């Protein structure tokens with residue numbers, strides 16, 4: 001039994017651009033350092049709407065979060081890793097990039113499904129941006145199948161109007177589990193309870209503690225015991241459990257989670273992302289993990305969006321690692337035999353942006369440096385290579401034309417604590433980025 005989808009990449013910056021990059025970084029750091037410390041967080045709620053041919057963005061509202069939930073410092077405002085199907089950037093009036101985040105969401109999966117060929121849908125999306133008063137424009141872009149970025153929407157940020165917009169965000173208590181330092185200096189993971197009633201919040205605390213063990217006792221996370229903090233928002237649901245629409249079983253829960261997303265039974269997601277952000281806006285978070293009070297097998301992960309997993313399944317230890325692989329570190333699914341709703345998800349003509357699959361179009365931008373000279377590329381599926389790093393054909397929902405780093409991996413099969421070396425390297429990079 002394999003697990004679910006979520007997806008996401010990497011375009012390594014060509015060496016010739018390093019000088020320019022350093023110059024831009026120096027300008028940016030100088031500009032940010034000259035400003036006062038963060039006071040507020042800008043939240044932008046929007047919808048992504050369209051079909052197989054159209055992918056567009058409509059802003060619903062911009063407003064300030066008045067709580068102190070900042071989890072990144074000025075060194076982490078601009079993300080240059082270039083992962084994700086989408087990106088959001090904020091510029092000053094004179095064109096300096098003050099904020100950038102790549103991410104992926106449910107829409108870029110749905111738009112490759114059969115349903116998107118005839119239907120039209122909108123999906124909720126939202127972004128939290130540590131606020132600087134010289135932020136003037138927000139720009140939304142999407143990546144096409146050839147990895148070319150296209151601007152979808154540019155909007156002015158009216159500082160006056162935004163500061164007068166007050167939205168009542170529900171406030172909930174926050175429980176600290178392992179706080180390893182200031183939020184700006186650590187990777188901060190925030191748990192959200194889904195389908196736990198008020199009487200079941202003690203169960204949620206136990207599920208958080210177990211999930212922390214699953215993460216921190218596995219490799220490479222266990223190498224970073226002082227770099228990762230965990231908190232939880234103690235927000236109860238009206239009813240226990242989650243939705244199984246295929247059985248007409250619907251529950252009134254905190255973030256409206258559901259199995260059977262896009263017709264795949266084990267695909268456990270939520271379409272109510274604004275509600276997720278309402279709850280998440282109660283505490284600092286670099287990454288949101290939604291624990292669902294169910295024993296059924298399922299989950300989902302979207303890069304820089306959210307992780308959602310069944311908290312009480314026999315394989316919950318595997319589920320959290322696999323889904324957080326997608327959503328925290330941008331890892332792709334390495335399986336190719338399991339049914340998923342997406343079709344022709346990757347182009348064979350370019351390198352996918354995800355760090356753990358390759359088309360071999362430009363293998364040097366992937367895990368080439370982890371492969372010893374004696375390993376043939378592509379790597380035959382023979383027993384002598386079974387535990388080594390190479391490029392094995394099959395991955396990213398395709399049996400041919402896409403290659404994965406190892407014969408087996410937590411991103412391929414239901415294996416706890418079994419990340420291949422390329423996946424481990426990507427996870428290490430993510431943790432270091434947040435904690436350095």
Ligand SMILES: [Zn+2]
Pocket residue numbers: 334356405406409410411419420421422423
């Ligand atoms: Zn892997």
